[in-house]
Amino acid sequence: MTSPGAQFPAHQQLHDAVVQRWGWDIVSGALPPGTRLSADTAATQLAVSRTVVREAVRVLESMGLLAARRRVGITVQPPEAWDPYDLNIIRWRLAGPDRVTHLQHLGQLRSAIEPLAARLAATNASGDDCGALTAAVIGMSATSRTANAADYLAHDSAFHRTLLRASGNPMLAGLAEVVVEVLAGRTRHALMPATADSEAVRLHGVVASCIQAGDAPGAEAAMRAIVDESTAAVLAMDAETDEQPTRAALPSVLGPRPLPDPS
Secondary structure: OOOOOOOOOHHHHHHHHHHHHHHHHHHHOOOOOOOEEOHHHHHHHHOOOHHHHHHHHHHHHHOOOEEEEOOOEEEEOOHHHOOOOOHHHHHHHHHOOOHHHHHHHHHHHHHHHHHHHHHHHHHHOOHHHHHHHHHHHHHHHHOHHHOOOHHHHHHHHHHHHHHHHHOOOHHHHOOHHHHHHHHHHHHHOOOOOOOOOHHHHHHHHHHHHHHHHOOHHHHHHHHHHHHHHHHHHHHHHHHHOOOOOOOOOOOOOOOOOOOOOOO
């Protein structure tokens, strides 16, 4: 079987691996704010070209994790400079030592946008949107006995993507992948029960029905109940799990972690 990365050029695989390594090290605190990094030293230690390192630095700069300045070099930036909506950063934070705090922040974001999206969707959703919401609920119900598996996640993700798109507000729709990353994070970090909460599945059906009926207050209330239940369940399961923050798997082509620039 072909490995997932085999379809990409080796150069791209190395570039992505450096992004993942430094990104995780920064977000997890292994490389704290103010740490200076040397591209030349990193290239030697990781056994990659300086071009690969420079490209990775540009990507991490775009996320706000690094700043590269003439006569200063590459410096790790503080959390307030990071892009909070970057999906990689969300993924790293959910795997890191401050996961509980980040889960709370993401729950607060969802409670601000998803009930509003449901209210707007009751006015703006198309027939296709209503059909997609209903199909997603049917799929969730059919796979609810394996709620911690990929099929349930796919249906749940489809529901929330459709909901935000159906709001008719492109700003809300633009946050769909952030919400989906939260859902995926629950599955990835064993924060989903093996069997879905029956009330949560029922409430998804209520949202779909209210949107189809044009019941904006009903859709908003049911969606708020979903978000509240989800956030509470995630925090409760996180308190019970013994999973420890772990570095994401990285290609074996990389050498040891690069050391900070001693200068």
